[in-house]
Amino acid sequence: xxxxxxxxxxxxxxxxxxxxxxxxxxxxxxxxxxxxxxxxxxxxxxxxxxxxxxxxxxxxxxxxxxxxxxxxxxxxxxxxxxxxxxxxxxxxxxxxxxxxxxxxxx
Numbered sequence: 567x568x569x570x571x572x573x574x575x576x577x578x579x580x581x582x583x584x585x586x587x588x589x590x591x592x593x594x595x596x597x598x599x600x601x602x603x604x605x606x607x608x609x610x611x612x613x614x615x616x617x618x619x620x621x622x623x624x625x626x627x628x629x630x631x632x633x634x635x636x637x638x639x640x641x642x643x644x645x646x647x648x649x650x651x652x653x654x655x656x657x658x659x660x661x662x663x664x665x666x667x668x669x670x671x672x
Contacts, residue, residue, distance in 0.1 A: 575653040576641040582660045583619045589659055591615045600651045602639070612637070614648070617656065 583589070591599040591614065599613035602624045609629045616623030622644070626635040641649065 572646050572649050575649050579617075579641060579649075579652055579656045580619050582656050583617060586660065586663045588616065588618045590617070594655065594659060596655065600648055600655070602637075602644075602648065610634075614652070617652065617659075622652070 599615055601611065602614055602622075603612040604610070605612075610626060612624045612626045614622045615625045618638075621638055621640040624637045624639065625633050626637065628634050641652070644652070
């Protein structure tokens, strides 16, 4: 059952991004980006920064906040917890776009 839930959430995420386009954590003004990995007692942190139709882009930062690398992951490779976080973010993204579209009379 959990796989079905994860699968349906991924399908929703892909549908919304296909309809409204890719987005970034910064554009969405998130309080914080979802944490993909944290290594070395927090000395290195990998944050999900970009949301694409087929997956996410992550930035890896050192303890000084310097970006040191970049990765991409498909949604299917992410944990259920991360999918839940992304699902919530993308749901708000869709709500925002629907409200904006309604205000503009499109």
